Each structure stands twice: as C-alpha cells, then as structure tokens.
Amino acid sequence: MSRFRPCFETTRATSLLAIVGAAFVLASAAGCAYKPIEPWVKPYERERLADPVMKTSLNELPGRQQDHIYTVREGSRGATGVQGGGCGCN
Amino acid sequence: MAAIRNAATVAGLVGGALAVGSVQAVDLPEDRAETMYHLYDGGGVIAQGPAVLIRKSMLDRVSLSASYYVDAVSNASIDVVTTASKYKETRDQLDLGLDYVVRDSLIHVSGSKSMEPDYLADTLNVDLTQDVFGGMTTVVLGYSHADDKVGQHGTPGWIGTAHHEQYRLGVTQILTPRWTASANLEAIDDDGYLGSPYRLARVFGTYVHENDPTTRESKALKLSTTGDITGEGATNRSSVRAEYRYYWDTWGVRGHTLELGYNRTLAPGWLAETFVRYYRQNHALFYSDNAPEQTLYVTRNRELSTMHDFGPGATLSYTLKSVPGKYDVKLSASYQFIDFHYADYTDVRTGKPYSYKANVLNTVLSATF
Numbered sequence: 046m047s048r049f050r051p052c053f054e055t056t057r058a059t060s061l062l063a064i065v066g067a068a069f070v071l072a073s074a075a076g077c078a079y080k081p082i083e084p085w086v087k088p089y090e091r092e093r094l095a096d097p098v099m100k101t102s103l104n105e106l107p108g109r110q111q112d113h114i115y116t117v118r119e120g121s122r123g124a125t126g127v128q129g130g131g132c133g134c135n
Numbered sequence: 136m137a138a139i140r141n142a143a144t145v146a147g148l149v150g151g152a153l154a155v156g157s158v159q160a161v162d163l164p165e166d167r168a169e170t171m172y173h174l175y176d177g178g179g180v181i182a183q184g185p186a187v188l189i190r191k192s193m194l195d196r197v198s199l200s201a202s203y204y205v206d207a208v209s210n211a212s213i214d215v216v217t218t219a220s221k222y223k224e225t226r227d228q229l230d231l232g233l234d235y236v237v238r239d240s241l242i243h244v245s246g247s248k249s250m251e252p253d254y255l256a257d258t259l260n261v262d263l264t265q266d267v268f269g270g271m272t273t274v275v276l277g278y279s280h281a282d283d284k285v286g287q288h289g290t291p292g293w294i295g296t297a298h299h300e301q302y303r304l305g306v307t308q309i310l311t312p313r314w315t316a317s318a319n320l321e322a323i324d325d326d327g328y329l330g331s332p333y334r335l336a337r338v339f340g341t342y343v344h345e346n347d348p349t350t351r352e353s354k355a356l357k358l359s360t361t362g363d364i365t366g367e368g369a370t371n372r373s374s375v376r377a378e379y380r381y382y383w384d385t386w387g388v389r390g391h392t393l394e395l396g397y398n399r400t401l402a403p404g405w406l407a408e409t410f411v412r413y414y415r416q417n418h419a420l421f422y423s424d425n426a427p428e429q430t431l432y433v434t435r436n437r438e439l440s441t442m443h444d445f446g447p448g449a450t451l452s453y454t455l456k457s458v459p460g461k462y463d464v465k466l467s468a469s470y471q472f473i474d475f476h477y478a479d480y481t482d483v484r485t486g487k488p489y490s491y492k493a494n495v496l497n498t499v500l501s502a503t504f
Contacts, residue, residue, distance in 0.1 A: 084269030121382035121390030123321035
C-alpha cells in the first residue's frame with residue numbers, strides 16, 4: 046500500500062528543529078572557551094520550588110487516567126510527560 | 136528514514152543541552168504506594184475501575200515499580216448506537232519499571248502490557264534524566280517502542296498489527312527561586328493498521344468501512360511555566376501554572392492545547408489544585424462527515440474531525456497522617472468536567488453537529504515511606 050505523506054510542513058519543521066539543535070551544540074562548544082555561566086539560583090534558594098504546591102499532581106495514577114482520556118478522544122498526542130502505555134482505542 | 140530523522144533531531148537538541156555546564160547527581164523517585172478508583176462518564180461511554188501502584192527503592196541506587204490499571208468499559212457511544220450495538224469489555228494494563236542511578240544520570244526502563252479482548256499492546260520505555268548546570272537544568276531523553284495486535288470480535292486470530300516509535304526530549308529550567316519553565320518535544324511514528332475494524336465512514340450517504348493510511352508521523356511541542364506566588368508572610372502557599380502544546384502530523388491534524396492551573400494550601404494538611412483546559416483541532420485530510428466522492432482513504436472518526444473541548448477540574452487532598460522523615464498518608468479526590476463539540480460530525484439522529492458533556496472522577500489513597 047502506498048505511503049501517505051501529504052504534508053511537507055512536517056519536513057520543514059523537522060529541518061528547523063535540527064538546525065536549532067546544531068545551533069545549541071555550536072553555541073555550547075563556543076562557550077567552553079570562556080568562563081562557564083554560574084548557576085544563579087543556589088541550592089539553598091530552591092526550597093519554594095520543592096514545595097508540593099508547585100507540582101502539577103501529587104500522585105502518578107491520575108495522570109495516566111487523564112492522558113488516556115485525551116488520547117482516545119482527541120487527535121493530538123505526545124509531549125505530555127506521561128509515558129505511552131498503548132491502548133486499543135477502538 | 137523518518138525514525139532516523141527524528142532521532143537525529145532529538146539527539147541534536149540533547150547534545151546542545153548537555154553541553155551547557157557541569158553535571159550533578161540526580162535522585163531516585165521517592166518510595167510510594169497509590170490506590171485509585173477512576174470513572175469517566177460521557178457520550179454514552181462509562182469507563183471505570185481500580186488502579187494500584189507501588190514503588191520501592193533498594194541499595195540507594197535502584198527503584199522498582201509496578202502498577203496495574205483496569206478500565207471496565209460500557210460503550211454506547213454515538214458510533215456504536217448508530218451503526219452497531221452497545222457492548223461491554225475490560226482493558227487491563229500492567230506496568231513494570233526500574234530506575235537506576237549510574238554516576239550522575241538516572242536511567243528509567245519500563246515495560247507495559249495492555250490487554251483487551253480485541254487489542255493487545257506491548258510497550259517498552261527507556262528514559263535518561265540528567266541534571267546539568269548546577270542542578271538548574273534537568274534534561275530528559277526518552278524512547279518508546281510499542282507493538283500492537285488488532286483483532287475483531289467474531290474473527291479468529293488477529294487481523295492486523297501496528298508499531299509505534301516515540302522519541303521525546305524534555306528540558307526543565309529553574310529561572311528564579313520562584314519560577315521554573317520547561318519544554319517537551321515528542322515525535323511519534325506509527326506504522327501498520329491504524330484504523331478500527333468496526334468504524335464506518337459515509338460516502339454518498341452510504342456506510343462503508345473506513346480506510347486509514349498505514350503510516351502517520353506526529354510531533355508535539357509543549358511549553359510550560361510554574362511559579363510560586365505566595366505573598367511574603369502568607370500562611371498558605373499558592374502557585375500558578377500555564378501550559379501550551381502545539382501538535383502537528385502528516386494526516387493534516389493541527390492541535391492546540393492550553394491549560395492554566397492554580398494550586399493553594401488551604402490549611403495544614405489540605406491542598407487544592409484547580410485548572411481549566413481548552414483544546415481545539417482541525418480535521419484530518421481524509422476525514423469526511425459524508426464524503427461527496429470515493430477516495431482511497433476515508434474516515435468518519437470523530438477523533439480526526441474538526442472539534443474542540445473545554446472544561447475545568449479540581450483536586451482536593453488531605454494528609455491523613457504524617458510522621459516526618461518516616462511516612463505520610465494522603466487522601467485525594469478529583470473532578471473534571473469536559474464539554475466536547477464537533478463542527479463537522481453530524482449526529483444522524485438529529486441532523487445537528489454532535490456534542491456531549493463528560494464527567495471525570497477519581498479518588499486516590501497514597502502513602503510515601
């Protein structure tokens with residue numbers, strides 16, 4: 046069966062991402078020649094960031110329920126931070 | 136070829152991110168146990184069941200996890216009641232995982248098996264997490280491979296297979312002592328039987344079996360930020376969160392997801408989490424409510440139509456018992472309302488665009504130890 050590939054936009058987007066990746070590598074390599082940037086938030090200043098109020102969810106299982114509901118009913122998927130578990134979405 | 140291109144893209148981004156500064160040790164996930172009852176009720180579908188998860192570390196380097204998730208589905212959705220008969224079935228999913236600290240990295244490997252009477256899915260996940268730049272930047276690189284077997288009631292054996300490759304990259308950056316930002320990129324390649332043997336399309340007003348392409352390449356990019364907005368001297372802590380995801384694929388679907396969240400501690404032991412979520416998409420190139428001409432590919436899958444959904448959600452958690460440094464036990468309850476609207480999917484019973492409302496509930500009893 047012929048492969049269905051109507052969207053050239055995806056190829057352009059992928060190329061753009063590859064260019065951004067290459068730019069990261071070059072910028073990082075160039076940065077090695079200079080004094081590295083010091084972390085500007087010290088470990089003892091991160092107490093607020095570790096507080097439970099900063100989490101999206103306290104538990105792991107509700108995220109799986111939510112991800113499954115969206116994956117079955119919407120055309121979009123991915124980039125949610127929840128690992129795929131496979132489903133028969135018949 | 137697409138898989139190689141996706142891997143190269145992600146590797147390029149990770150290479151750049153990892154090169155930005157020194158590395159620092161990462162932590163194992165905390166030991167925990169969860170038990171959940173979940174319910175989805177909407178559009179004639181009721182999916183409910185229990186789920187359990189346990190995670191335990193050993194030797195300070197390894198953490199093992201296992202979870203079991205049950206979806207007992209009673210399906211009388213519009214597809215089913217207009218072209219077939221109501222049915223019930225159960226999906227069981229088993230996950231086993233291992234996290235391992237190697238030098239300055241956390242390696243996560245897990246396997247998953249999802250079982251339905253007419254669908255089997257086996258998935259392998261591998262993720263590498265590394266803190267860089269003095270612990271201010273966390274980079275996660277992941278890969279998943281899934282093999283599915285597709286069946287059909289009344290037909291012995293399997294009628295098709297499908298394979299899925301997922302490549303993901305996540306970067307979380309501490310911006311200030313109060314704010315973090317993250318970016319997640321995921322590329323998914325599907326190959327094989329990607330439709331449903333039950334679903335029907337309409338051509339010239341006549342129902343025919345749908346025919347989907349056998350390949351699909353998808354990408355999604357999510358940007359998010361979370362900030363602590365607790366006032367100086369305030370007793371109760373609060374935070375806000377904003378997320379946006381853009382999705383695009385070779386089937387012509389473009390999706391936008393926006394989510395805003397607000398969390399707040401209400402009293403000692405009490406935490407409230409709230410959010411609103413909006414999603415919209417345009418239809419796939421071969422989607423048609425009622426195709427005016429015969430084409431090679433045609434579907435009337437609502438998931439691929441022009442649609443949007445919107446709804447708020449909230450979770451309330453209470454700490455039942457806490458012994459600092461030893462364990463704590465929490466009970467939480469969540470509710471979410473979702474309003475689905477389809478612009479080009481007609482309810483054949485009324486002749487109007489289809490829409491429905493859904494209620495999502497879960498309660499979780501969890502313990503960390």
